[in-house]
Amino acid sequence: MRGLMLAICLLTFSNNILAQGCCSGGSGSPVAGGTSQGVLADRQAEIGTSFQYIYTTKFLTGDKPAPDFLHSFNTKYLYTRFGYGVTNRLTMSVEVGYFFNKTQVSLNEKVTDESKGVSDLIIFPRYKVYEHNTEETRDEITVGLGYKMPIGKYLDSTVVYTDPNGKNLYTPQPPAVMPTTGSNDFIFYGFAFRGYPEKKFRIFANAIYIRKGWNPIGEKFGDYASVGLFAGKTFLKKWGATLQLKGEWIGDFHSDKSADDMLAFYNIDVNSFGSKKIAIAPQISYLYKSLSLYILTEYPLYQYVNGTAIASQYMFTFGMSYRFFTVKQNG
Numbered sequence: 001m002r003g004l005m006l007a008i009c010l011l012t013f014s015n016n017i018l019a020q021g022c023c024s025g026g027s028g029s030p031v032a033g034g035t036s037q038g039v040l041a042d043r044q045a046e047i048g049t050s051f052q053y054i055y056t057t058k059f060l061t062g063d064k065p066a067p068d069f070l071h072s073f074n075t076k077y078l079y080t081r082f083g084y085g086v087t088n089r090l091t092m093s094v095e096v097g098y099f100f101n102k103t104q105v106s107l108n109e110k111v112t113d114e115s116k117g118v119s120d121l122i123i124f125p126r127y128k129v130y131e132h133n134t135e136e137t138r139d140e141i142t143v144g145l146g147y148k149m150p151i152g153k154y155l156d157s158t159v160v161y162t163d164p165n166g167k168n169l170y171t172p173q174p175p176a177v178m179p180t181t182g183s184n185d186f187i188f189y190g191f192a193f194r195g196y197p198e199k200k201f202r203i204f205a206n207a208i209y210i211r212k213g214w215n216p217i218g219e220k221f222g223d224y225a226s227v228g229l230f231a232g233k234t235f236l237k238k239w240g241a242t243l244q245l246k247g248e249w250i251g252d253f254h255s256d257k258s259a260d261d262m263l264a265f266y267n268i269d270v271n272s273f274g275s276k277k278i279a280i281a282p283q284i285s286y287l288y289k290s291l292s293l294y295i296l297t298e299y300p301l302y303q304y305v306n307g308t309a310i311a312s313q314y315m316f317t318f319g320m321s322y323r324f325f326t327v328k329q330n331g
Helices: 002-008 259-266
Strands: 044-056 059-062 072-085 090-105 112-123 126-133 138-150 157-162 168-172 185-196 201-211 224-235 239-250 275-288 291-297 299-310 314-325
Touching: none
Parallel strands: none
Antiparallel strands: 044 072, 044 314, 059 299, 072 090, 090 112, 090 126, 112 138, 126 138, 138 185, 157 168, 185 201, 201 224, 224 239, 239 275, 275 291, 275 299, 291 314
16 A cells, blocks of 8 residues: 555646636646656556546636636546666656646637647656664655657647638637646655554655746746645545645746736737645555556645636546566565
8 A cells, every 4th residue: 555655645736737828828738647656666567548528617816816817727638657666775767647628618608719639748757865764664755857848739729710711710729728838847756654564654745846848839838846745544444534734836927928918929928927726635546456546636725826717626646556567576
């Protein structure tokens, strides 16, 4: 069960990055996915996948409701990870995401902006820098440095008007519905764990910072930072319950173009980017041999956005991971 707790500690981080944009809520693609960020054993492999559903009718100006902004926003996202233990201390993983949909509905429900497709490819090595085990405790510290490469579309347009001659008028789709921001990003990660095996109890924490790069059209979406504190308990041998307290921060948007040009040509309000959030996330898990199953949700306690933007409301994640050794183990 300890391995499963390591496996789900980032699920609530990845897919909630909503970097706000004009009439959209903007989009920061899920990165570093959402699962195992501890390390695997030497020559141990892991295949993990999770499905996440996000739906919101909550929009804010600062921390006040903005009921005249949009009707709704929702996404359905599949995340897959392949990991391998190079040594007992070093794990390499390759991670990729796919959106079945990212959908934004206008206030009068007459206009729907929607997109789908693959998002980002992430290379994420992690190294265990400290481990100390006694009869009563298990301690571990892991660090990671990841690199995200966009492989999906970050700019698209939609028809808003067709004249009597059949000529279409196009406008850029809001960044909220794009599968990726189009930038190459660096991920800095730290993880600390303490377990009490006899009590079947554990506490752990993680910290993540994502340094966003510039995309090909001169846009830089806000950097992302997150800190999570977790407490977990195993019961009935195979079941686990974990509660997370999480704080998130998203930085400002930058562009090499003027604010007026961004609004006119790209449908982006540069002043409506950046946010802060505090949330709790309860998780339930089940372990059957080498197969781990889990489900979690998130409850925002406080949110603040710059300008007017989409806020978090409902989020559910279902996932599984399977671990196996690529060579026969002695004993």
